[in-house]
Amino acid sequence: xxxxxxxxxxxxVREGALVSGRLDSADALExxxxxxNSIRAQIGPVDAVLVSGDLSDDGSVESYARFKxxxxxxxxxxxxxxxxxxxxxxxxHAFASHLPADGPLNWEQRIGGIRLIGLDTLVxxxxxxxxxxxxxxxxxxxxxxxxxxxxxxxxxxPPFACGIRFMxxxxxxxxxxxxxxxxxFDGPMRIVCGHIHMMMVTDVAGHIAISAPSPCSTxxxxxxxxxxxxFLDQRDGCLLHRWDGAFQSIRLNPVAGAxxxxx
Ligand SMILES: [Fe+2]
Numbered sequence: 001x002x003x004x005x006x007x008x009x010x011x012x013v014r015e016g017a018l019v020s021g022r023l024d025s026a027d028a029l030e031x032x033x034x035x036x037n038s039i040r041a042q043i044g045p046v047d048a049v050l051v052s053g054d055l056s057d058d059g060s061v062e063s064y065a066r067f068k069x070x071x072x073x074x075x076x077x078x079x080x081x082x083x084x085x086x087x088x089x090x091x092x093h094a095f096a097s098h099l100p101a102d103g104p105l106n107w108e109q110r111i112g113g114i115r116l117i118g119l120d121t122l123v124x125x126x127x128x129x130x131x132x133x134x135x136x137x138x139x140x141x142x143x144x145x146x147x148x149x150x151x152x153x154x155x156x157x158p159p160f161a162c163g164i165r166f167m168x169x170x171x172x173x174x175x176x177x178x179x180x181x182x183x184x185f186d187g188p189m190r191i192v193c194g195h196i197h198m199m200m201v202t203d204v205a206g207h208i209a210i211s212a213p214s215p216c217s218t219x220x221x222x223x224x225x226x227x228x229x230x231f232l233d234q235r236d237g238c239l240l241h242r243w244d245g246a247f248q249s250i251r252l253n254p255v256a257g258a259x260x261x262x263x
Contacts, residue, residue: 002112004152005036005049005076006239006249008194009214011057011085012067019057019216020231028216028235029070035254036238037073043240043252047112049076050241052194052212053083053122053156055091064094079109081118083156083195084127084170088120106138110149114243117142119155127170129157129195136177143185150188150243158193158211160202164219166229167196179205190247192239197231199239199251210249212239 011025019025040046049071056063071078080095082088082105092099099105104120119139121129131139143151157172159179172178182189183205191209197218200211213236220232237253 001045002114002243003044003046004111004114004116004241005046005074006052006154006192006212006241007032007049007071007215008052008156008212008238009054009083009197009216010051010067010070011054011214011216012063012070013057014060014062015066017058023216023233025057025216026066026070029067031235032215032237032254033071033073036252039252043250046076046240048109048116049074049078050116050118050152050154050192051078051080052154052192053081054085054194054214055080055083056087057085059085059087059090061090061093064090068094077111079107079116079118081105081154081156082120082122084122084129086122087124088122104132104135104138106135108142112243114150114152115142117151117153119153121155121157121172128173129155129171130173131155131178136174136181139178139181143181148187150247151185151190152241152243152247153182153189153191155191155193157195158200158209159191159204160209162196162198162200162211163223164196164221165223165225165227167219171195182207188243188247190241190249192241192249197236208247210239213237213251213253
C-alpha cells in the first residue's frame with residue numbers, strides 16, 4: 001500500500017503580505033497542516049506529500065522558505081512541481097535535494113509500490129502552461145521505460161478544459177501532446193493536477209484525471225462566457241491518493257459537520 005498526500009496551490013507570500021491584498025494563505029496552510037496531523041491516525045500511514053504547483057504566489061525566496069516551515073510539521077518527504085506563480089530558480093534552490101540541477105523541473109521518484117512522476121508546465125511570466133519539447137521527451141521516456149509499476153503522474157495545469165473560461169484561457173496550451181503520450185501507456189495510471197482550485201474528475205486518454213482543491217481559495221463554477229473574473233476566499237483541503245491494487249483518491253476537507261451521531 002502506498003499513500004500520497006496531494007496538496008496544491010498554497011500561494012504562500014512573504015511574511016506580512018496577503019495574496020491579492022486579501023488572503024492569508026499562510027494561515028490557511030498552517031491550519032490545514034495542523035488538521036491533517038490531527039487525523040493522521042484515522043487516515044493511516046502516508047508515504048509522502050506531493051505539491052502540484054503554485055506553492056508560492058510571488059515566487060520569492062522568502063515564500064519558499066516560509067512554505068517549507070509551514071509544511072515541516074507533517075514530517076514527510078515533500079515532492080514539488082512548479083505552477084504558473086512559481087519561479088524556477090528559487091524553487092530549485094529551496095528543494096535542491098530532489099529537483100534537477102538545471103533544465104525543467106521534471107522528476108521521477110519510486111515511492112512504495114508506485115512511480116510518482118512530476119512534470120514542469122511553467123512558462124515564466126505567463127499564466128498558461130506548456131510542456132516544453134524537453135518535458136515531452138522526459139514524459140515519453142519515463143512512460144516507455146515502465147514495467148508494470150503503477151504511475152501517479154502530476155502536472156500543475158490540468159490536461160483538460162474545466163469550463164471556466166478565464167481559467168481555460170490560462171490552461172495547458174499543448175494538452176493534445178500530453179494526451180497522445182499518455183494514451184500509449186496501458187498500465188495503471190492516475191493523472192493529478194492543480195491550478196483550478198477545485199476538485200474535478202475526468203477522463204484523459206483512458207486514464208482518470210483529478211484536480212485538487214486549494215487550501216486558500218476557489219473559483220465559482222460558472223460556465224458563462226461573461227463569468228466574473230476572480231477568486232472566492234473559501235478554504236478547502238487536499239486529496240489523498242492511495243494505491244492498494246487500484247488507485248483510490250479521497251478528498252480530505254477540514255470543513256466537516258458535527259458528529260458522528262449513532263445511526
Ligand atoms: Fe496556477
